[in-house]
Amino acid sequence: MVKDTGSAIQEVTRSVHNDDIGEATRLELYRSQVIIREAEQRAYDLFLQNLVKGTSHLSLGQEAIAAGFATAMKPGDLSFCTYRGHAHTLARGVPVEKVLGELMQRDNGLMRGKGGSMHLTSEEHGVMGSYAIIGAHLPIACGAALRAQYKGHDDVSVCFFGDGTTNIGAFHEALNFAVIWKLPVVFVCENNHYMEYTAIHEVTAVKHPAADRAPAYGLDGIVVDGNDADIVYRTAQTAYAKARAGGGPSLIECLTYRHSGHSRADPGKYRPEGELERWKERDPVKIYRERLAQFGISEAAVTAIDTEVRKMVDDATQACIKAPPPPEDILFTDVYADGGWAWRN
Amino acid sequence: MAELTYREAVARGIAQEMARDPDVIFFGEDVAKAGGVFKATVGLYEQFGPKRVRDTPISEQAIMGAAMGAAMTGLKPIAEIMFSDFFAVCFDYIANEFPKGRYMSNGQTKCPLVVRTGNGAGSRFGAQHSQSVENWCMMVPGLKVVAPSTPRDVIGLMAAAVRDPDPVIFFEHKSLYAVKGEVPDGEIVDTLGSAKVVRPGTDATVLALALMVPRALAAAEKLAAAHGIQVEVVDVRSLVPLDMQTILGSVGRTHRLFTVEENPRLCGWGAEIVSIVADEAFYDLDGPPVRITTPHIPLPAADNLEDIALPTVERIAQTIRRALEA
Numbered sequence: 001m002v003k004d005t006g007s008a009i010q011e012v013t014r015s016v017h018n019d020d021i022g023e024a025t026r027l028e029l030y031r032s033q034v035i036i037r038e039a040e041q042r043a044y045d046l047f048l049q050n051l052v053k054g055t056s057h058l059s060l061g062q063e064a065i066a067a068g069f070a071t072a073m074k075p076g077d078l079s080f081c082t083y084r085g086h087a088h089t090l091a092r093g094v095p096v097e098k099v100l101g102e103l104m105q106r107d108n109g110l111m112r113g114k115g116g117s118m119h120l121t122s123e124e125h126g127v128m129g130s131y132a133i134i135g136a137h138l139p140i141a142c143g144a145a146l147r148a149q150y151k152g153h154d155d156v157s158v159c160f161f162g163d164g165t166t167n168i169g170a171f172h173e174a175l176n177f178a179v180i181w182k183l184p185v186v187f188v189c190e191n192n193h194y195m196e197y198t199a200i201h202e203v204t205a206v207k208h209p210a211a212d213r214a215p216a217y218g219l220d221g222i223v224v225d226g227n228d229a230d231i232v233y234r235t236a237q238t239a240y241a242k243a244r245a246g247g248g249p250s251l252i253e254c255l256t257y258r259h260s261g262h263s264r265a266d267p268g269k270y271r272p273e274g275e276l277e278r279w280k281e282r283d284p285v286k287i288y289r290e291r292l293a294q295f296g297i298s299e300a301a302v303t304a305i306d307t308e309v310r311k312m313v314d315d316a317t318q319a320c321i322k323a324p325p326p327p328e329d330i331l332f333t334d335v336y337a338d339g340g341w342a343w344r345n
Numbered sequence: 346m347a348e349l350t351y352r353e354a355v356a357r358g359i360a361q362e363m364a365r366d367p368d369v370i371f372f373g374e375d376v377a378k379a380g381g382v383f384k385a386t387v388g389l390y391e392q393f394g395p396k397r398v399r400d401t402p403i404s405e406q407a408i409m410g411a412a413m414g415a416a417m418t419g420l421k422p423i424a425e426i427m428f429s430d431f432f433a434v435c436f437d438y439i440a441n442e443f444p445k446g447r448y449m450s451n452g453q454t455k456c457p458l459v460v461r462t463g464n465g466a467g468s469r470f471g472a473q474h475s476q477s478v479e480n481w482c483m484m485v486p487g488l489k490v491v492a493p494s495t496p497r498d499v500i501g502l503m504a505a506a507v508r509d510p511d512p513v514i515f516f517e518h519k520s521l522y523a524v525k526g527e528v529p530d531g532e533i534v535d536t537l538g539s540a541k542v543v544r545p546g547t548d549a550t551v552l553a554l555a556l557m558v559p560r561a562l563a564a565a566e567k568l569a570a571a572h573g574i575q576v577e578v579v580d581v582r583s584l585v586p587l588d589m590q591t592i593l594g595s596v597g598r599t600h601r602l603f604t605v606e607e608n609p610r611l612c613g614w615g616a617e618i619v620s621i622v623a624d625e626a627f628y629d630l631d632g633p634p635v636r637i638t639t640p641h642i643p644l645p646a647a648d649n650l651e652d653i654a655l656p657t658v659e660r661i662a663q664t665i666r667r668a669l670e671a
Contacts, residue, residue, distance in 0.1 A: 139410020334452035337510030
């Protein structure tokens with residue numbers, strides 16, 4: 001719960017009186033969260049109908065992080081996601097139909113069913129892949145940032161991962177690498193308090209799995225309330241500005257909670273009674289509706305977004321149900337850059 | 346024409362590509378200021394500077410991942426993994442990341458990089474610094490895999506690898522670094538996926554890779570001198586893409602097939618080639634294909650033991666002669 005992060009609670013209070021974000025951006029932050037909420041809930045419903053195949057890892061309850069970081073990005077900034085990457089993909093503006101189509105492994109999917117739920121990629125939106133091997137993409141984000149630095153580009157590479165990732169070697173290698181070369185990369189730990197089925201504190205030497213490791217790499221230990229999109233948005237802006245100014249990497253730990261299990265196979269029974277309910281009181285979408293009201297944004301504007309998004313997700317669902325499976329010939333395409341799979345003559 | 350060592354050819358090959366294309370950068374452990382632990386990259390740091398030639402920490406995952414991220418977004422990185430044995434600590438990138446992004450993304454992403462590495466035995470380094478692991482890479486769809494045996498091929502295949510749009514694993518043989526060879530002046534660019542008949546012959550086809558090429562050639566000379574047996578030696582050079590046309594053409598002429606492989610026997614590259622030949626040219630063969638390999642053991646450190654583990658010129662010649670006479 002956020003009670004262990006006094007700074008985060010202060011931030012919430014301050015933000016009520018602080019209109020640095022502005023109405024247009026706040027509506028954007030809200031809409032982004034609602035798209036993720038509705039699309040992820042739909043993905044869950046589609047599992048139950050056996051229309052989503054394979055596995056799937058939802059971000060229900062974690063919407064504010066994806067919305068806040070993506071909304072603060074500029075076009076050209078790059079997102080590197082994990083297998084829990086639907087939210088970050090949607091937050092960069094990838095159409096819901098493309099995402100649901102991929103989850104349903106249809107020909108209208110983002111990668112025509114060749115990647116699946118865990119590998120959402122949309123280069124045109126700056127989504128440089130969703131990586132299903134824990135930690136793999138932190139060094140990859142470093143490489144993209146190295147390119148930006150080398151070429152004098154001003155884009156930032158933003159790398160999202162869970163609390164469990166902080167215990168794998170690639171996390172530590174990437175942090176050291178990013179610091180020694182002062183790379184424009186932002187590492188975002190979504191601490192949802194569970195690495196798969198196990199509470200993170202049971203398997204981690206420090207209280208804050210990301211932030212408490214930061215000082216070892218000469219970085220500030222930053223912990224924020226990941227369920228408050230305003231706080232996330234401001235934190236992202238600060239980190240991006242530092243990266244663009246040549247100030248090097250940041251490591252940010254966002255406290256959050258997933259409302260569903262680890263993956264579709266997991267009912268989340270290992271969580272203590274009442275924990276989910278307590279976190280649901282701090283549901284990011286609920287918090288943000290209240291926030292919009294505090295800033296005098298009309299109920300009608302909020303409801304209009306809710307209605308528009310629901311229709312968008314309904315339409316996307318219908319389009320996906322009607323879409324055919326991918327044609328068999330794409331089994332053999334794009335193994336190599338020549339478009340084919342030939343490994344011999 | 347100049348005479349260069351294999352290690353000098355590595356530096357010249359990289360320099361040729363870095364001078365041509367400013368998007369080529371190079372990094373690895375000890376590769377810049379120290380010029381590489383095998384002294385194969387001496388002079389590059391001085392020539393191209395610290396932005397393009399970089400020393401990294403001992404972080405093989407970070408090296409591989411950074412190369413990939415740079416490649417995906419527009420650079421043409423060359424990364425060094427000092428010993429190919431260390432692929433085991435960053436194999437995720439070789440097996441899961443470099444070769445799969447393009448496919449999984451339905452062709453959206455690219456990964457044009459080169460990983461060069463010191464491969465093979467002969468330095469008495471023992472089981473974790475001596476292996477031939479080209480077969481670890483050959484089995485992964487989406488990778489390209491080359492292993493040059495001469496200084497000239499080092500330069501030409503390095504150029505081909507850097508210019509190739511796919512991830513290329515470039516195996517340099519540690520025991521060849523000191524070997525000299527003639528190298529023409531000017532730019533050299535070779536072709537991936539082309540085997541080379543390095544000694545014509547009529548009685549048998551002998552396929553070899555990297556350090557096994559000079560050994561196969563020496564065995565061929567011995568067989569010719571002592572027994573009048575003329576074997577054709579083919580330097581496979583590239584495991585992926587694999588030049589089966591050249592191999593099948595040779596087998597079609599000689600009707601016998603031998604492979605000389607430094608990798609331990611199980612699932613070595615020769616096994617795949619033999620199976621293809623059995624499928625497609627079985628009736629061209631006058632006898633069973635024979636694989637001459639390192640046995641299925643970890644490599645020992647002691648020089649006398651390491652020497653007998655690898656295919657020797659003597660073992661190659663004897664195995665071929667016995668099989669042909671059987």
